[in-house]
């Protein structure tokens with residue numbers, strides 16, 4: 001194992017949507033700042049955007065204002081979101097869109113040159129090559145170094161100041177020590193903690209990228225950062241089997257959710273994201289499944305447009321239509337809820353940040369799906385947050401230089417890595433423990449198996465079992481650096497699971513059906529629970545911190 | 561859900577390996593690409609779009625309703641051709657102009 005030590009001004013962890021945009025922003029501010037991006041894959045096709053996206057889901061169309069978007073997101077989250085974050089994000093949505101277009105991204109325009117929208121906040125695009133476009137722009141920056149296939153495994157933090165991070169080069173057997181004056185965490189959300197819809201051969205055919213394993217959350221939790229709203233899990237309503245997005249069908253061709261009797265059921269339950277999932281679960285439970293999006297009867301032109309739209313973001317659905325020999329106009333599309341994911345870009349889980357996207361750890365800024373409090377971010381919101389975090393990090397380093405990482409800290413991380421590479425294989429493999437974790441979360445922490453429902457007794461079992469797995473994970477052996485990454489991914493997921501369990505247990509109400517369906521407290525309680533459930537790891541224990549919800553959008557600063 | 565790589569076509573250029581978001585593609589001793597972790601494929605088709613000799617195709621696993629068809633892409637200028645081969649040998653194709661937006 002080689003060891004490489006690097007020093008940089010700003011370290012960006014995760015070269016995805018938010019991370020790439022943060023790099024572009026920093027380079028625009030000044031070429032004198034050195035920026036290092038560490039990306040576990042290759043920025044050309046990494047993270048959520050790898051396959052492409054279908055529409056820009058967050059845009060302020062004519063006759064609307066940013067506050068409208070903030071109001072919409074607040075309503076969808078039933079009041080538990082941060083208005084300051086939503087407004088500051090919404091204010092930038094249109095500018096980042098314009099920049100994306102300047103980079104060569106295709107957005108549909110009418111004959112007068114105006115963008116064509118889908119509903120009041122979506123733009124029609126060709127989103128297949130969004131990631132290569134961003135990556136090309138970042139690769140051209142002279143002040144930015146990109147380290148692809150470097151997986152960051154931990155922060156280096158001293159006295160609540162971030163001073164760098166540790167990484168493993170998964171294809172060059174290198175242990176990286178990176179010293180930085182500021183760090184932007186942009187590792188996306190967490191998939192793979194719960195048993196997926198199709199746990200066999202197609203276990204990774206999930207909606208959220210299986211390679212976004214919650215590393216950023218886990219590193220923050222371990223370092224004692226305050227985190228928020230992990231109990232608001234995201235469960236997506238997706239096309240059965242291919243787990244492809246359904247928005248294109250619902251918004252594109254106006255397909256309604258129907259049960260097996262052909263009854264439109266969506267009005268019965270409400271139209272928020274969680275209610276759409278809940279309705280589908282309930283129709284099945286009451287014997288009216290399976291549920292579908294009603295596409296029968298659409299035109300052949302619509303069939304063709306849908307097939308193309310899916311090829312541009314989720315090609316398996318088009319393959320499914322072609323294999324079955326039946327177009328959507330001839331056969332309704334069956335839908336199901338996915339396993340729960342933790343994603344701060346759709347729901348509000350993640351770092352507790354101030355308005356400038358500073359976390360509670362000095363010098364650490366968060367953007368995109370890893371950042372909490374700001375749901376419905378989508379692509380453009382992640383770009384906007386990348387921009388804000390970069391501006392804040394740029395300001396921060398003007399009068400701040402980090403201390404070097406103490407050698408004993410480096411040695412202890414090196415030792416851990418070497419332990420996994422050299423110790424004799426224990427009884428279990430990483431894959432087996434991952435499966436065990438998914439089964440535990442599925443059974444006892446509100447997975448698909450229990451129709452997303454849970455009670456405190458089940459959560460206590462989940463917590464105990466997850467902690468046992470964490471201990472067992474100490475015995476794992478890695479043959480190479482890729483397997484080493486798998487061990488760290490498992491441990492990240494276990495860390496996130498523990499926090500999710502603690503948060504689910506802490507909110508004594510059911511505010512969001514399915515997302516957090518607490519059978520001990522099946523009702524919503526606006527009097528006592530208009531609160532953020534936050535947490536911080538203190539001496540190995542998760543301490544829950546309840547904070548009152550703040551409306552009005554006034555800037556928020558950290559204080560105890 | 562996974563991909564297959566045709567060893568006879570592969571010229572070992574490394575492009576598929578470069579882009580895979582899961583680092584799943586490796587090389588054997590003949591410098592031919594293979595997918596080391598087929599069950600870990602996300603089905604993003606990034607590798608397929610990169611391959612200059614169209615050696616990579618993807619398919620749906622039987623557990624999610626796959627019936628033996630394969631999909632791959634070939635790019636000509638702005639046109640991305642999505643080519644579907646069915647088990648009966650029939651081939652169909654959908655062409656997408658990458659400079660044109662989705663209708664939905």
Ligand SMILES: Cc1cc2nc3c(=O)[nH]c(=O)nc-3n(C[C@H](O)[C@H](O)[C@H](O)COP(=O)(O)OP(=O)(O)OC[C@H]3O[C@@H](n4cnc5c(N)ncnc54)[C@H](O)[C@@H]3O)c2cc1C
Nearest residue numbers: 014016017018040047048054055057152188368369378379
């Ligand atoms: C399949 C899918 C379709 C979507 N479709 C749309 C759409 O049509 N319209 C829309 O507006 N939004 C869409 N979204 C949402 C949107 O794409 C995301 O919310 C947004 O891209 C998230 O950006 P991010 O930067 O937080 O995460 P990502 O872009 O995923 O970036 C995270 C990056 O961090 C890297 N990383 C993770 N862990 C580590 C580590 N330990 N070390 C180093 N690097 C690491 C990852 O490889 C990745 O590159 C979609 C999301 C998905 C998953």
Ligand code: SF4
Nearest residue numbers: 580601602604605607
């Ligand atoms: S389809 Fe995507 S995840 Fe699967 S091997 Fe190719 S690049 Fe990797």
Ligand code: SF4
Nearest residue numbers: 570571573574576611
């Ligand atoms: S891109 Fe195609 S030719 Fe190049 S290594 Fe991969 S399979 Fe072989």
